[in-house]
Amino acid sequence: MEKPITGTMKAFMTGNEIVAWAALAAQADIMFGYPITPQNEIMHYWTRLAPKYKREFLQTEDEISAGFTVCGAVQAGRKAFTATAGPGNVLMQEPFGMAEAMRLPIVAVIQQRGGPSSGTVVYSQQEVTLTTYGGNGEGHRIVYSTSTHQEIFDYVIKAFNTAWKYRFPTFVMGDGYQAKMREPLEIYDPEERGLAIEPARPLVGLPGSIGVDREPAHLCNIYSLEEELYEVVLELDRAYQEIAPQVVEYEEKMCDDAEIIVLSHGVVSRAADDAVKTLREKGINAGYFRHITLRPFPAQQLRDAIKKSGARKILVAESSYGQLMRLVRQEIYGETVEICGLLKPGVGIVDHDIFDKVKELL
């Protein structure tokens, strides 16, 4: 079949359009979705592109159904994904929980919008708690947070690979700014770059006789005994902790001698990067640390950065009222560094905001 992308192509696209191209490049078979701003154009572009490459789309009756159809498709061995935001992300927590329980390799793109409730339609970073630890489980999920259009392309491809390699539900979290803005990037065929594409495979209905050729493929999300569930959850956690070091990703700059470390994720990291550079130019020893994975959390890496720098303070900059800051507090519990916040729920943060806050703190 014809490849959607050959070689490397320069592109100037919106983040939503990139998601559709990346899903094609990752050899996704089908998207299930239900409209919500600011992710609608992922569906629009996918429905335009998919038929050309024999891929499929189904618009379901709501987000709950979109999530569960993804859960079903991946069990049948189809590389399936969905995309949502805000209240849609809330509704999808039920199927996402099933994906956790059954270790289903689903992929979901979350374009955060403002909350609570319908909030605003374009931007926030207020879906961190929901995407990392939403649902009635223990957060056995993988969550990437992108900050550039190049990363949206790279990490959507990576999300499919991670999901199918490790069999944990995998999320790529962006926001409406990233979804709607246009920025230059390169799109490419991953295999031509030597990047292997993890194949999809059926998880049920496997060949051979049960008990003779293979163990039963018993995917379960409900148990009769409390003790049974207990064992299952502990096993999920053991498997999660085992793969976490291979999955965890972060970006660190200028932390060796930093007095203060600016901590951020997603689109805010762009402002943090500029702010730290300007602070350095003014002779202030600031460092930059970004969580690329919010789950698993690069906790040891952050502890190491604090230790080697001897930083007195951390500034968490985020477009939410402390959702990343809470993760940081729990993950680096015991460190004596002072944790401060530049917390602006639902609004953008620019480099001057961070620059001014650091000056105020030192």
Place this chain on the structure above:
Amino acid sequence: MGNLVRVALAGEGGQGVQAAAEILAEAAYNEGKQAIYIPNFGLEQRGGVSVAFIQVSDRRIGAPKFHKGDVVVALSHRAVERTHQYSGPDTVYVYDTSFQLSPEDLPPEAARVIGIPAVEKAKELSTRVFNIVVMGVVVGLTEMVSYEATRKALEHKLGYKFEKTPELRELNFRALDTGIEMAREALKGGEVIHA
């Protein structure tokens, strides 16, 4: 900051500010510049105030939004109210003169405030090209993209319409020229009002 130019373009939903911003961003990208354009809008399908944020630079652009623009353009009375916050001490603030503004309606901070008769000029051509006139004004004021690149991006964006109705091509290019000319006149000081 690598010749960074920040523009906020605000109008009523349906006035075409997002389309104009998209063409400008594409023109900048085609010229090998870094460009970021993000739309901001409310829940309304039509009729709300729609703001487009455009940044063009020779270098990588950080945050996609900004607090204060170099040029802020407001095309309706409500858009003026909505854009006060984006006008700072270094901002060239532009509004359309087709609606009545009292001095207290204008933003408290601006380097200069310029009134332009974009609606009126567009009527002489066709109200369909109003946003292209405004786009011309932005190009004339900022020179953030070259004239040639703007024409090419316009052709790319609207080429399919030009194919069906060839006279639209000439009309759009005239609208662009009209906008640029208006900006040049304004910069000469002819229509400048100091805030």
